[in-house]
Amino acid sequence: MQKRLHGVFFAVFLSSTLIPAVAQMSAKGPISGKDFDDAAAEQAKRYLEEGRETFRFDTFGSEDFWGGKLKLHEAIAGEKLGGTGPGLSPQKALELGLKVDVNAIP
CATH class of the missing domain: 1.10.10 (Arc Repressor Mutant, subunit A)
Structure with a gap:
């Protein structure tokens, strides 16, 4: 395909x-x-x-699904940062496949 x-x-x-x-x-x-x-x-x-x-x-509309409907960003951030649940450490997020734009990091 x-x-x-x-x-x-x-x-x-x-x-x-x-x-x-x-x-x-x-x-x-x-x-x-x-x-x-x-x-x-x-x-x-x-x-x-x-x-x-x-x-x-x-993003071809995927931000509406992942962010708007599933609120994935809140689950990644966790309660300590205003999200929900325990959140993810940066290391764990990378291990799970979260993509990071290294050029956007100060």
């Missing part, structure tokens, strides 16, 4: 890279092979950067 998803993502990525590149080049006149390759590479680079931003920062 995951391989199929990667294949679909790659096909969409590839087509969304080439179509704007061709449109951009055709507006300027005849297309040479190098000009096309340069435009496609620039478009691919831009889409890759946008994709990284999306997959890094977009």
Whole structure:
């Protein structure tokens, strides 16, 4: 299933890279092979950067489920920090798979 998803993502990525590149080049006149390759590479680079931003920062709605409905953040924090239950130590949270953005930690 995951391989199929990667294949679909790659096909969409590839087509969304080439179509704007061709449109951009055709507006300027005849297309040479190098000009096309340069435009496609620039478009691919831009889409890759946008994709990284999306997959890094977009939660795809999961924050509503985990935080809004289950209130997982309260269970992790524990009663001592305004949550519910015993909470988790930072070590235990990491052992259980909590992801931490090391670049966001001061």
